[in-house]
């Protein structure tokens with residue numbers, strides 16, 4: 001019996017070594033196969049079978065104003081609006097219109113100074129008052145709303161003087177409006193037209209761009225004036241950006257800005273930004289989302 005033990009031990013040792021060798025070959029072989037797969041280009045079949053969402057992501061990423069943090073919102077909005085192309089999906093979500101107006105609202109970042117955004121998703125507090133100067137009579141019509149942000153005013157004067165040389169008379173009828181003023185205005189509109197209608201042309205208090213002091217209604221603030229047919233309007237459309245002002249609520253962008261076309265309402269954003277917006281035909285919502293908020 002004593003002689004059997006070394007043989008049994010030998011057999012066990014050989015078996016253990018064999019199992020070890022087989023296991024090694026098995027796993028290393030697998031790894032080698034993996035490597036070959038990774039090194040190979042994916043076959044056409046794999047590309048064709050790529051999930052639809054993955055294709056959408058690829059397409060979205062190629063768009064000009066793609067913002068990485070908005071990806072889930074783009075995909076959700078695309079699901080709801082499969083008829084829209086990718087450019088339009090990006091445009092809408094960047095302007096926040098995948099959210100209902102006055103929902104998902106945040107405080108405006110007042111550190112943005114002349115690039116401050118105020119709209120149906122960005123609000124100012126009731127006690128926010130910007131730097132203001134009083135406009136000279138020469139540049140102003142309405143004695144009630146003649147306060148303006150000093151930088152905006154400086155360039156407003158420059159624009160009015162330049163227009164004058166071309167035989168065009170421009171003047172401010174409404175620049176800065178306080179929270180309380182907007183409160184009264186809005187509620188008056190609601191009383192006369194109902195809330196739904198009022199929301200299309202008047203801002204709720206705290207959501208009015210006029211509270212920034214960077215905005216001016218030029219020559220009129222009424223659609224009855226048909227300002228869009230005037231030579232003053234034609235001049236502004238052609239030239240206002242040269243002085244840092246943009247048409248804030250354009251005709252074909254009502255669905256993005258949330259406001260009816262206002263041919264008289266101009267917003268100071270500085271000359272470089274105004275030029276970019278003019279040349280690229282985008283709204284301030286889109287500009288702000290991509291160039292300022294996207295940091």
Ligand SMILES: [Zn+2]
Pocket residue numbers: 210215216217221262265
């Ligand atoms: Zn206005």
